[in-house]
Amino acid sequence: MEPVVEDKIRQAFDEINSGKTLEGLEKLEALKSDGAEDHRIDFGRAVAMARLGRLEPAVGVLKVLVEKYPDFRQARDILTELEKVSGRPPAQVETSAVPALPQPTASPQPAAQPAIPAKQASAAPQASPQSVQTISRAEALKFAFYGPTLLTPSTLAKIAASTTVWQELLNWHAMLATDQYVAYVDAFYRQCLTQYGQHWFYLDITNVLYAASKLIQPKNYLEIGVRRGRSCCAVVRGCPTVDITACDMWIQNYAGMENPGPDFVFAEVQKHGFRGHFQVVNGNSHEMLPKFFSQNPGRTFDLITVDGDHTEQGAYQDLHDVLPHLAVGGAIVFDDISHPAHPYLLEVWRRAARECGFLATYEFAEQGYGVAFGIRVK
Ligand SMILES: C[S@@+](CC[C@H](N)C(=O)[O-])C[C@H]1O[C@@H](n2cnc3c(N)ncnc32)[C@H](O)[C@@H]1O
Numbered sequence: 001m002e003p004v005v006e007d008k009i010r011q012a013f014d015e016i017n018s019g020k021t022l023e024g025l026e027k028l029e030a031l032k033s034d035g036a037e038d039h040r041i042d043f044g045r046a047v048a049m050a051r052l053g054r055l056e057p058a059v060g061v062l063k064v065l066v067e068k069y070p071d072f073r074q075a076r077d078i079l080t081e082l083e084k085v086s087g088r089p090p091a092q093v094e095t096s097a098v099p100a101l102p103q104p105t106a107s108p109q110p111a112a113q114p115a116i117p118a119k120q121a122s123a124a125p126q127a128s129p130q131s132v133q134t135i136s137r138a139e140a141l142k143f144a145f146y147g148p149t150l151l152t153p154s155t156l157a158k159i160a161a162s163t164t165v166w167q168e169l170l171n172w173h174a175m176l177a178t179d180q181y182v183a184y185v186d187a188f189y190r191q192c193l194t195q196y197g198q199h200w201f202y203l204d205i206t207n208v209l210y211a212a213s214k215l216i217q218p219k220n221y222l223e224i225g226v227r228r229g230r231s232c233c234a235v236v237r238g239c240p241t242v243d244i245t246a247c248d249m250w251i252q253n254y255a256g257m258e259n260p261g262p263d264f265v266f267a268e269v270q271k272h273g274f275r276g277h278f279q280v281v282n283g284n285s286h287e288m289l290p291k292f293f294s295q296n297p298g299r300t301f302d303l304i305t306v307d308g309d310h311t312e313q314g315a316y317q318d319l320h321d322v323l324p325h326l327a328v329g330g331a332i333v334f335d336d337i338s339h340p341a342h343p344y345l346l347e348v349w350r351r352a353a354r355e356c357g358f359l360a361t362y363e364f365a366e367q368g369y370g371v372a373f374g375i376r377v378k
Helices: 003-017 021-033 039-051 055-068 073-085 137-141 153-160 163-175 180-199 205-216 230-238 262-271 285-295 312-325 345-356
Strands: 220-224 243-248 278-282 301-306 326-335 359-364 371-376
Touching: 003 021, 003 039, 021 039, 021 180, 039 055, 039 073, 055 073, 153 205, 153 359, 153 371, 163 180, 163 205, 163 230, 205 230, 205 301, 205 326, 205 371, 220 230, 220 312, 230 243, 230 262, 230 301, 243 262, 243 285, 262 278, 278 285, 285 312, 301 312, 312 326, 312 345, 345 359, 345 371
Parallel strands: 220 243, 220 301, 243 278, 301 326
Antiparallel strands: 326 371, 359 371
């Protein structure tokens, strides 16, 4: 194998493994059309195509590969996974159906290796966890010197903005009830991810809610301001079994777009695999939520979104009403902190968070409409 071809294969695999799927695929396609022969070129093409939702060509390439190398286990395994899902529309295919791409190896049956090679073992003796601990890790954690929660808002932000989360999110994002705004953000996400790859850092209500839901696996979720169910669907994608309490007064023509109501939203979450209980609180949150909590005293939620009334007083009131009902370790998401039409929302968030005294917080306001979130630490 020419060193140049070897280098190009390696580069393409690195790109695919680091989220620059399209660039990696283009390199492999160029090698192929130059007549380069190597099983890794086809394997990499198939994995990249699958990640980009191009399932049929991926299956075709894998079939040829498996016929040629019947012992190529990884190719066979991915082919089996893809054949299971290729009957469904591409947006329904989870990235998890496509395993991490192995580093290129010379053998036609690459040994399973992690996408990121493990660190070389050092020659110095290593302390095993048991040799330094007299008590188990689970027991030690019960001392909770740093509080009862492990997840911090910065960790959540980092995970929400990771290439893995974007790749997963983009597998289903196009299925959200599209309006002009959703179509715009979909194109914006894809362009930024293509342009900046793993260095892209951006947060909004969708990736924050999806990541929070994946990480926390909430038993229940309260949302004020549901509209067409976009944010509910992000939560459902992260945790399909979550029970949803959805409060909205379904203001007609909200932000110039249709606001069809709870039946529409229920149908939307079902499209995304919802398996929990769906409760609707119809009406003005400022009347309905105090009533709801007086009827359900002590009720807590593991995840809450406040995205309803965007007036200064109304948004503060919603935060004030729901914060005492956020479970310890749970997360609250507050949208639009840098929306030009609501310049006071950042201060509303800061005030409510400060006053409750139990939130660790994070704000992203450098692009888009901005989002803030907090994790209840005590
Ligand atoms: C910005 S949209 C919600 C968007 C949704 N979270 C998403 O990400 O797709 C705001 C929604 O809040 C609702 N809303 C506004 N004021 C409200 C209030 N006082 N009580 C209940 N719902 C309200 C509107 O009807 C609208 O559907």
